[in-house]
Amino acid sequence: MASFADRLEGFPRWVTEEYWVGTRRSALTAWAHPGALRQAVRDARGLLPQVGQMTGAPVADLRRWLRDLRRHRLSAEIRRRCAPASGMGSPHAELLYLFVRALRPAVVVETGVELGVSSAYLLQALADSGRGELWSIDLPTLGPGGRVNQDGKLDRSHVESVEMVGQAVPERLRGRWHLSLGDARDLLPTLSAPEPWDVFFHDSEHSRAHMLWEYGLAWPHLRPGGLLLSDDVPNNDAFLTFSRSVGQTPFLWLRRGALRKPVPGPAAP
Numbered sequence: 001m002a003s004f005a006d007r008l009e010g011f012p013r014w015v016t017e018e019y020w021v022g023t024r025r026s027a028l029t030a031w032a033h034p035g036a037l038r039q040a041v042r043d044a045r046g047l048l049p050q051v052g053q054m055t056g057a058p059v060a061d062l063r064r065w066l067r068d069l070r071r072h073r074l075s076a077e078i079r080r081r082c083a084p085a086s087g088m089g090s091p092h093a094e095l096l097y098l099f100v101r102a103l104r105p106a107v108v109v110e111t112g113v114e115l116g117v118s119s120a121y122l123l124q125a126l127a128d129s130g131r132g133e134l135w136s137i138d139l140p141t142l143g144p145g146g147r148v149n150q151d152g153k154l155d156r157s158h159v160e161s162v163e164m165v166g167q168a169v170p171e172r173l174r175g176r177w178h179l180s181l182g183d184a185r186d187l188l189p190t191l192s193a194p195e196p197w198d199v200f201f202h203d204s205e206h207s208r209a210h211m212l213w214e215y216g217l218a219w220p221h222l223r224p225g226g227l228l229l230s231d232d233v234p235n236n237d238a239f240l241t242f243s244r245s246v247g248q249t250p251f252l253w254l255r256r257g258a259l260r261k262p263v264p265g266p267a268a269p
């Protein structure tokens, strides 16, 4: 029988994440900020309809796919494999999973793997769709010092050793995975993934120049109707600037963004 938590379908976690992104405060402070809590509930309720609008998938299907995902207990499996990865993941990762389920892509490309939480969710979606492969690129940052990016900002994400890159990804999902270690600036332009790409996910260096460079490189590889997804969109104006440059309205969710490449209409007579 489904537990009470299962019946809530993870929704409280989405609300607490929205609350944190909106206020930078723990959900324990929500009693003192009822307006911010109401806003977080509204935002969390809007997530599935917006994914549906962007992908054309009915919300009922998105709910069903979320139930599939939660039945796998992937976040618990990730925690067992890789303790430092605990606390990462849903609902950011759950929406990645839903985008991929909705598109049923053949080719997904991601930059920025670290422990492999996003890779695990992308691969789980490919496995559940029964098709597609993931090409991932990561330049590991070794040791707890993090790395200063081209904007002079410190990115704290790191691994203790090269072997830890992607450690969170269960063996059962690795058959569809091509992982390359190195700088995206060198590896992305010569990636051996077949054309066209269906989904591109940026989560490597979050400097403005690098984000714009990755978006600009990926966009021509994407098929019409393909998706460009990005983490850490609020870090700077790169995602909004790129969206404007391609004439598309982005869907912004939590700290992430999604852009759908337009499908050309029939030529005018």
Ligand SMILES: C[S@@+](CC[C@H](N)C(=O)[O-])C[C@H]1O[C@@H](n2cnc3c(N)ncnc32)[C@H](O)[C@@H]1O
Binding pocket: 088, 111, 112, 113, 114, 115, 116, 117, 118, 119, 137, 138, 139, 140, 141, 157, 158, 182, 183, 184, 185, 203, 204, 205
């Ligand atoms: C935020 S973490 C990725 C987290 C992962 N996507 C997840 O959700 O679990 C960013 C990763 O990108 C790597 N990185 C930074 N600059 C890079 C570059 N130029 N090329 C490839 N990877 C890079 C970092 O070392 C780090 O492993």
